[in-house]
Amino acid sequence: MELKTPLYDAHVAAGGKIVPFGGYLLPVQYTTGVIKEHMAVRTQAGLFDVSHMGEVMCEGADALKNLQMLLTNDFTNMVDGQARYSPMCNENGGTVDDLIVYKKKDDCYFIVVNASNKDKDYQWMLDHQSGDVTFTDISDSMGQIALQGPKAMEILRKVTSEESIPKKYYHAVFDAEVAGMKCIVSKTGYTGEDGVEIYIDSKQVEKMWNVLLENGKEEGLIPCGLGARDTLRMEASMPLYGHEMDDEITPLETGLGFAVKMAKEDFIGKKAIEEKGELTRKRVGLKVVGRGIIREHEDVYVGEQMVGHTTSGTHCPFLGYPIAMALLDIAYTEIGTQVEVEVRGRKVAAEIVALPFYKRSK
Structure with missing residues (x-):
């Protein structure tokens, strides 16, 4: 049975055409249609429900050591609030998933995984953990909204202060406050445009959604569905798990060499990738x-x-x-x-x- 995100009722009320995706019921488009939603993100701004994505906390004295072994990228030189993209490989060098790791502080990391792989990824982490580390799936308590487009930051500044906005791409403010609601604001996205992804308590995500839509009216902000999310990521050439990569395709084959640090001492799949030549x-x-x-x-x-x-x-x-x-x-x-x-x-x-x-x- 498909699950509903905390924004399900808001999508239905806004005329969203609901389809099953990654185990959830989500809008593929609204009455505006995919083309208008796509163009809104390229020229003004669009708002996406990405609450179906999974979130995992990785904590403990050996948290970094575990990330180094589980993932292909190198996390040793990250500063607090920084985000880093990485594939996660199996022993044969194929891709279990691609994900984003945020450093909250020493010994504490926030990991965002793909919706359709959430349970598989979490189990993979548990099966391969070692030492003093705890992985906790916190997905059910979190909602996630993506505000994307050239006008996105203009809209965001109406409802928050500069302290709550990350200064750099692939950085996040963990103790941010937007429209009086505590949240994480991350300068990331999956559209090829400027913008942020906001992580918030699932009980408050609908209020945040409505506040942003209301404040973005002048800038042409509209809600966007999965259809536009896919055409946007494709135009920006961003790979999607199950398409450009899977358990049989290595990250190098799909052009993710920048996130595969072969100079690292070891990671799951390193030997297999080396042997492929x-x-x-x-x-x-x-x-x-x-x-x-x-x-x-x-x-x-x-x-x-x-x-x-x-x-x-x-x-x-x-x-x-x-x-x-x-x-x-x-x-x-x-x-x-x-x-x-x-x-x-x-x-x-x-x-x-x-x-x-x-x-x-x-």
């Missing part, structure tokens, strides 16, 4: 140059040779043309390479382009 396939961007829209799990050809498969694909509202990401044999991954994607028995022409497809101007 040189990459034989990697993630690329495809721009459709023929007629048609490419989706996930479609075969990619160069001439008669099948060279890989697509992992995500859609028509991008802001760019105005269809794109896809694909996992291809390394020999065919050069920018400008012409390929064809088989879509329901018909081949659609595309070319390999640089990632990200879209990057906001600072």
